[in-house]
Amino acid sequence: MDMNSLGKALDKVSYEWLTEAYPELVEAIEAEMNQGATPTQVKRFVLGHTQRVELALRCEQAARHVAAVTAGQGIRVVTGYDEHGNVTSTAAELPY
Numbered sequence: 051m052d053m054n055s056l057g058k059a060l061d062k063v064s065y066e067w068l069t070e071a072y073p074e075l076v077e078a079i080e081a082e083m084n085q086g087a088t089p090t091q092v093k094r095f096v097l098g099h100t101q102r103v104e105l106a107l108r109c110e111q112a113a114r115h116v117a118a119v120t121a122g123q124g125i126r127v128v129t130g131y132d133e134h135g136n137v138t139s140t141a142a143e144l145p146y
Contacts, residue, residue, distance in 0.1 A: 058118065064111035079113050083120070089113035 069076050079092055087095075093110035097103065 058115075061111045061115040061118065064108045065115040068108055068112045075109065076112060079109060080116055083113055083116045087113070089117060 065076065068079075082092060082095075083089075089110045092113040093106045096109045097106035100106065
């Protein structure tokens, strides 16, 4: 049992959490991923610069989400947030 669906959901949750808590980190993660960084490289960089294991793991999960979305699955366009900043709706995904 690989629990692929659960892993994808956790990656998405971390992406959304970082989008709310540290939007500048999400922008930086997306930029680095577009330059060819891997999720593991993102984690190592964050850990090396902050010594914050939990943040580094969140960044790695968010990077995996970015990689999954941009790997032929399209770009998710957020169209709505709730009062806590959580994503509540998205438009159709656009091809990357």
